[in-house]
Amino acid sequence: MPSAISTADTKHSATGWGLIAGNGRFPFLVLEGARQQGIDMAVIAIKEEASPELAASAKRIHWVSLGELSKAIDLLHQEGVTQAVMAGQVKHNKIFSSIRPDWKLAKLLFSLTTKNTDALIGGVAKILEDEHIHLVDSTLFLRPLVPAAGVLTKRSPNSQEASDIAYGLGIARKISAMDIGQTIVVSDGACVAVEAMEGTDETITRAARITSGRGGGKPLVVIKVSKPGQDMRFDVPVIGFSTIEHMKSAGATALAIDAGRTLLFDRTKLLEFADASGIAIQAFPPEASVEPSANSSGNTASVGTNKK
Secondary structure (H helix, E strand, O other): OOOOHHHHOOOOOOOOEEEOEEEEEHHHHHHHHOOOOOOOOOOEEOOOOOOOOOOHHHEEEEEEEOOOEEEHHHHHHOOOOOOOEEEEEEEEEHOOOOOOOHHHHHHHHHOOOOHHHHHHHHHHHHHHHHHEEEEEOOOOOOOHHOOOEEOOOOOOHHHHHHHHHHHHHHHHHHHHHOOOOEEEEEOOOEEEEEEOOOEEEEEEEHHHHHHHOOOOOOOEEEEEEOOOOOOOOOOOOOHHHHOOOOOOOHOEEEEEEEOOOEEEHHHHHHHHHHHHOEEEEEEOOOOOOOEEEEEOOEEEEHHHHOOO
């Protein structure tokens, strides 16, 4: 896998940058972060996913359909792009919709034995590299939004939440290793919901629906992890404000994420809302084992390398 360009390097290479934009706030944040370093990006926006408001944020923008890989590459060459960032979700199920791929994308799809996220986006990344367009770490311009290990909110997970996290992290890492999904929801030592193509927020909503009939009103705990050896060029785990809103509505009280591999959009606002909603958020070293350990206040913190 090509190594990512360092932030220091970007300060000396302000030209030749492109952004391949999907949905959500991710593309806007990348444009803003790049602009702060004097970099003006050419944007290739995916019609079926990207926000129309991108047109007001980018000086150079081109709209392509999800199936128009050849056109996207031609436009990147036309703009002189030699290094690019992929930012914003492209919903996996769109691949199985009525969108018709051009010959280059059709050839890629035909060559794949599996059509999971890594295979699909990794295949596109390989084609771009062959065209001398180097994909870089998608968090390159957003380092402050990637948390280090530790408790991020005012309160730590309590004993039950920490126990559910310890149990859930093991399951979530196995699911992510198979490239099925990044998120699971646990309640009282039971795995309630596993993410597939629907996304984190819908998984949380489904978990709330499944547990609505359970007695005792046990809270939900959400675990979202990266893949083993996560390729930071694409499909990086993201937590947005809407995820915390969905957690509050679902009665979820704690969130566990991977440190150094997860983006927290609108980080300050998100953590303030989590605190106001009584939701604990903790970041754990990727692929680390977790054991719950009670402290004198009755809360728990993870031991070993996970303790901040």
